[in-house]
Amino acid sequence: MATTEKGRRTRQRIIEATGEQILAAGIGGTTLETVRAATLTSKSQLFHYFPGGKTELVREVAVWEGEQLLAAQEPEIHDLGSWGSWRRWRDGLVDYYLGQGRWACPIGSLATEAAAADPDTASLITTSMTAWKDALAAGVRRMQEAGEVDPDADADLLATGMVAALQGGIVLSQPERSGRPLEAVLDQILDPLLVRATARAGSSRA
């Protein structure tokens, strides 16, 4: 369906524009018409590149945004071996969300809005979230190996908590238009990792 270079670029342009609109107005607030207008394309192109219609387009947006989100955290996300890198990672992320008027998470908003309606999209999102969490867990393990974090702590669980904290911080920050909640929860979740080096951190319970 997209065999030409030109075609691929058009297709990509559609995905990105749709992503922006979804971020700003949600899936419901994004219509094929607004996407068409923003991309200077025609109705037939939308269905040419995404035969499945809006559903398929949203799915493509989901995977694209998932990749983008990870990419935006480079290079820190793959270099979480020291206190400084974690700190840079945290600051970069806060800036990513709040710095430019984003005020929402590209995949977090999709998660809430699409989860109930489209299980297929939901699983794509879960995949992205898992990849994200895994990258963080790898960082935690590096800290453990370096003796900076309690080796008995469950790196995976800690990483899950971090991603969750991020998402929740944004949920609160979004309507409030303040970065306070995001920063508050991020610091609280990171504090034990960064400050209580070698001490017991986030021991499993429940």
Place this chain on the structure above:
Amino acid sequence: MATTEKGRRTRQRIIEATGEQILAAGIGGTTLETVRAATLTSKSQLFHYFPGGKTELVREVAVWEGEQLLAAQEPEIHDLGSWGSWRRWRDGLVDYYLGQGRWACPIGSLATEAAAADPDTASLITTSMTAWKDALAAGVRRMQEAGEVDPDADADLLATGMVAALQGGIVLSQPERSGRPLEAVLDQILDPLLVRATARAGSSRA
């Protein structure tokens, strides 16, 4: 518009049914027609009790769900003066979200979906979140007075972090259909409070 007892009951019935549908299918997946069908009412009733149409209905749902959510945490939410009560509160909340197939937060989902579209609803949600946070902050202060938590900690910031952690845990748990993320982040955010009594907890940074 609703002066009779009968009228008030009908109106209330509409609000609650709408709330359930929004929780299950989102605002976009909830139509006046499905609400009408579920409540055995007529179109004219919907607009009789909510002249502002769907927008107003959603707003009413927002405040109603906000109250309900706090009420569901009684009596613990107003008795957070001991380790045990915090623990009961946490368990009750997890059960509330996961126990019955809820898998979403009544006001959290509204926050993400309505924030961009309707600033008015957004501020209602912020109000609910703030009330929630304040109740928790009061609990933290009681713990501080009891000498169980570092008196220098910012109770308000800690409470904000808790609400954010909850919301984020749900964002992740929803598509994944697993309570793990919610429990993981909740425990991580509560750990410092409960376990590191008297030690420095969530000191301000940033």
Place this chain on the structure above:
DNA sequence: TCATCGTTGGACTGCACGGTCCATTCGTAG
């Protein structure tokens, strides 16, 4: 018994939006 006001029923309208279809243009390989 009548008047009034709240409540209820449901037909109807307008339109926005997802989706279909066909015609035209463009790029390229033979």
Place this chain on the structure above:
DNA sequence: CTACGAATGGACCGTGCAGTCCAACGATGA
């Protein structure tokens, strides 16, 4: 130059949904 498939333009259609309107019904007080 021709032919063919990809890319594009845009008219068109069906419908689902928010919102309107008017006609009844029911209770309550005068």
